[in-house]
Amino acid sequence: MKELEERIRLQGTVKPGNVLKVDAFLNHQCDVELFDHMGAAWAEHFAGKTINKILTIEASGIGIACVAARHFGNAPVVFAKKAQSINLDGDQYTTTVYSFTKQKEFPVIVSKRYLNEGDHVLLLDDFLANGKALKGLIDLCHDAGATVEGIGIAVEKGFQGGGDELRAAGYDVDSLAIVESMDPETGTIEFRS
Ligand SMILES: O=P(O)(O)OC[C@H]1O[C@H](OP(=O)(O)OP(=O)(O)O)[C@H](O)[C@@H]1O
Ligand SMILES: O=c1[nH]c(=O)c2nc[nH]c2[nH]1
Numbered sequence: 657m658k659e660l661e662e663r664i665r666l667q668g669t670v671k672p673g674n675v676l677k678v679d680a681f682l683n684h685q686c687d688v689e690l691f692d693h694m695g696a697a698w699a700e701h702f703a704g705k706t707i708n709k710i711l712t713i714e715a716s717g718i719g720i721a722c723v724a725a726r727h728f729g730n731a732p733v734v735f736a737k738k739a740q741s742i743n744l745d746g747d748q749y750t751t752t753v754y755s756f757t758k759q760k761e762f763p764v765i766v767s768k769r770y771l772n773e774g775d776h777v778l779l780l781d782d783f784l785a786n787g788k789a790l791k792g793l794i795d796l797c798h799d800a801g802a803t804v805e806g807i808g809i810a811v812e813k814g815f816q817g818g819g820d821e822l823r824a825a826g827y828d829v830d831s832l833a834i835v836e837s838m839d840p841e842t843g844t845i846e847f848r849s
Pocket of ligand 1: 714720758782784787788789796
């Protein structure tokens, strides 16, 4: 998606440790018009698939998924929580995921009320790096007996391999910008064409 690539070139910065900082528009300050265009792009890519639910993971996936849902018939958006809470009652699907930016393991929890056998799920997230977050969400879907219809990602860091592993496993992964390489010394960012 050219618009997203241009924003990354314009406002993205490359940090040591394979970190692309795009918090001016994607995961701290949120450009909802851009999110709307991202939702439209995923709706075009996944047209023809039956999708009745969108699943993401807190925190940064939530805003993107909620705006994108407007392009999927206002499908409900469920987000996996990364901490237990008194507000989380009843039976739960749980797994653990290593967080790329927080550099520690988190529980990943969805109430059994909101993910069901027979659901046709689109997974959405802001970033795909090593694929840990998505693999956690896929595990929760399998536990629930739900079908993963596809995966929509804003920014994939292709050089970290998570996206290609998921494609090799048969998942339809639509990443709107795939960073092939980035250099913290020069700030250069190359996209997969
Ligand atoms: O493919 P991976 O290696 O799993 O990396 C991608 C994940 O990393 C980020 O989550 P993180 O927990 O770092 O931050 P967040 O709380 O802002 O979503 C991002 O939002 C993705 O969920
Ligand atoms: O802001 C972010 N930048 C990244 O490079 C990244 N990788 C995973 N999650 C990420 N979030």
